[in-house]
Amino acid sequence: MSREAFIVGTGRGIPEKILTNADLEKIVDTSDAWITERTGIKFRHMTDESTSTSDIALLAAQNAMESAGWSAADVQCIILATVTPDYPFPATACLIADRLGLSRVPAWDFEAGCSGFVYGLIQAKAFIEAGFFDRMLVIGADCLTKITNWKDRASCVLFGDGAGAVAVSSQGPGGRLGGYHWGSDGAISDLLIQHGGGSKHPASHETVDAAMHTIAMNGSETFKHAVRAMRDACMKALEMEGLDKSEVDLLISHQANWRIIDATARALSLKPEQVYVNIDRYGNTSAASIPIALDEVARGGLLSPPKRLVTAAFGAGLTWAAMVLSWKA
């Protein structure tokens, strides 16, 4: 029988500090009513000055390992999706591996914006099914508030910090990593971009003065592409799994805007109770949003009875990805 990959543990790491819409009203010309109505966000969590992506990613990884019943010796590989690594290099995954006490395992970061975690699941599926590894940790973690432009009301109200992780094994039972779809379109990369700090515009006084180290986003254009790409990605992932949309129990979408989640749910003809939404409490946590939601679903008992989930994400690149996760036989 061919090899398969299963989610056997989940975890999250959430900074304690909370930033409410009322707090934002004091920073930019906005209102709780606008943010709530246009995005669904009520508050988000935020790291303090002494906390970075590796700190919350470590917590998420520890929780995922604990829920899988794994010790450090069990982990054979660790991958991290992030656009806010601790440093440009070395990879934050290496720092996390060290703090977890993992023994010289392969560890690397990759970035696919908010689609990063689902990109990570697809990588884990490939590596495990091909026999490279039996047990991997996949983490999505971001501290977007560290690269937020607090003068741009159109974007600064959206983001929060957080981390989520899953333990993926060649041995079930668990959530089988099933049909998937992923893609990108670099022709529209300027819709969502951090201009400064890379080799194109290395950090300088000028790049700092021009706010080039913070997120620049064309929200309404990104919105349109997000709705289309997430719908198409879900349909293609279901097709690969040989499923009809009527066979989906629960949608776990990237939490960028409740209106995007709602549009994706409508495209799949899902009822409100079949859609997991936590954007009100987290905002957009980028690569962390899906694994945080998965952990809440798992720990909240929502996988009992076993369910068939679809995850879908969209983000900078532009990138998109979807995957079917089956807790059902």
Ligand code: UT7
């Ligand atoms: O994570 C993956 C990538 N990111 C996304 O998927 C984000 C996708 N985009 C969005 O979620 C939405 O486009 C936003 C929430 C960013 C914006 O919502 P929108 O309904 O597309 O608003 P808009 O940009 O069309 O702006 C409508 C109005 C404008 O005012 P006027 O020109 O109509 O007078 C904006 O200036 O809302 C104004 N506005 C605000 N007003 C109060 C924009 N931001 C704010 C704000 N508070 N924070």
